[in-house]
Amino acid sequence: MAIVASGWTVTRSTGNVRYIGDDHDGAEPSYATVIEFHRWLQDLADDATSSGDDELDITDEDPSRRSTDNIITMLGNYNIDANAAEHLYDGSIIQASGADIWDGIVNFGNADVQIQLIQNGGVVTDDWWNFAGGGLNADSAQGISHRFMVKTRTSGVDIDGRRLIGTTRQFSKTYSEFSINGTSRGNNVLALSNSDDLNNTTTATTVSALTISNTTEGYIGLDVNNNGADEYYYSQWDVNKPTNSINDFYEYAKYITRDGSSDTIYGLNGELFRGITHQVQIDTPTGTFNAFEPISWTGGTGQMLAIDSPTAGTNLWMQILTGVIPTDGDVITGDTSTATATMDTTIIERSISVPFVGQSTGSAIIGAYGLGIETDDLTNSDTLFDLTNTSVTPPNNVSFSVAGLIDGEDRVLVAPWDGISTDAESNPAIDQDQLTLSGSLTTDNITTVKVSTQIPTDTPSSGTIRVLDDNGFDRRLEYSSYTGPDFAITSTDGQEDFAGVNATDGNDVYITYLDLLASNTGGTETFTGVYSTDRDLVVIVRDGGVTPIKQFITSATFSSSDSSVTAIRTTDL
Secondary structure (H helix, E strand, O other): OOOOHHHEEEEOOOOEEEEOOOOOOOOOOOOEEHHHHHHHHHHHHOOOOOEOOEOOOOOOOOOEEEEEOOEEEEOOOOEOOHHHHOOEEOOEEEEHHHOEEEEEEEEEOOOOOOOEEEEOOEEOOOOOOEEOOEEOOOEHHHOEEEEEEEEEEEOOEEHHHHEEEEEEOOOOEOOEEEEEEOOOOOEEEEOOOOOEOOOOOOOHHHHHOOOOEEEEEEEEEEOOOOOOOOEEEEEEEEOOOOOOOHHHHHHHHHHHOOOOOOOEEOOEEOOOOOOOOEEEEEEEEEOOOOOOEEEEEOOEEEEEEEEOOOOOOOEEEEEEEEEOOOOOOOEEEEOOOOOEEEEEEEEEEOOOOOOOOEEEOOOOEEEEEOOOEOHHHOOOOOEEEOOOOOEEOOOOEEEEEEEOOOOOOOEEEEEEEOOOOOOOOOOOOEOOOOEEEOOOEOOOOOOEEEEOOOOOOOOOOOEEEEEEOOOOOEEEEEEEEEEOOEEEEOOOOOOOOOOOOOEOOOOEEEEEOEEEEOOOOOOOEEEEEEOOOOEEEEEEEEEOOOOOEEEEEEEEEEOOOOEEEEOOOOEOO
């Protein structure tokens, strides 16, 4: 639109050129291109005398000069302020002999996209260039959603080298970002657009209430592909399956990094968090770095997201915030820990993902660089990329649930079924000789149970087993892990004491996939194992307490996809 003269004033004594019209949310705000602004000033300057609040005429100093239609320089003491700059677009305004500069931004994107700017290590919170359903000074015929100016130089100093990052993070829409690595005079292009995200259709209120957490912020080893050797990541997200799905995690990650987020990730506001931008080789460390913390060096700042050793690191991973990347020999200092390390030769720029978590197919996650997820929350449909940027495919982790329980009353047992019972639905039998004890148990406080074969790979990573003792009782033992044929026993309830009653070499051993009193789970108990082949199970639920039921017993199958059984509660009165 053409400049609305009544919305502007010029004060000769100060050189102040000010916008006095309606603000962006007012009844009739007005906007002008920088060339229209220049023409208006020149039109005033060629008047015989000044009039009203426009104190400018032919006797005054020339107020502005045109280099191009998109580059205007204010001359002498003539100047605009931040409010006036918000009502000009399509170019740059230079003033105070180049000490202050506003540069033009043009975004090519869909008409309703909302964009944010990251400048000088922070999100610009006053996003006046957006309004409901679109942006200021759009030109739909040219595919332009926004045109506005941003101050990039103040008091003779470029603001962070005139670097800007544009983002769009509207929850339920696709996310994107675009960088300007040093603005030029005139117009600078952003290319930010979005569309409906078909894998982000849950309301923000529902997603915000999900129980999902990053249990380890910083360097962490995880055996995601279950090959016996850890890969390394900068996080360990607990998706809390099967209560939540992997797509719930994707939506949650988008929620905590959305426009206007108040969440904090690795010490950064969620809207500012982008993930790892650089891997930095280091040497000569001193002191003890935190797992993550702000870092700085001559010429730049960042947020360290992981280091491979707090005291003897050889690599760190960071999100750059301001300035330029460190170069060989630069000393990097932990701003919280005061530990230091020296940049050593190699720095690798890592591609970021938007959103930071990667992409969702709806039923699987294609993870971003370095992002780790608890192994029990993954299936072989998911893909992660470790800190060496190697693609890692998990085994098929499958969950099996027993629902319909009353917490604090129902005792649940899920064990291997012998597969030969004639009445499988009403009276399946436990396969008590699933495994065989290797070596007798004869002491108190045992810490290991060894069986005669390799423990099946579908065994939960921690849980319970039953060992037949020499008196014929099935001892319930808790284990924290297993390797090869050995269970690491952690029981402290006396069941681990075999001095009085031994368990002889060759006695029966079987895995109890669930073996507990239902508690604090909302009526559902779950175990997770790595699927290799179908396994027949027997499920038993009993309650002889306050609300007694007849025994519920059924056969079931642990198969290649998540499954569940719901206990039928038949009153036993």
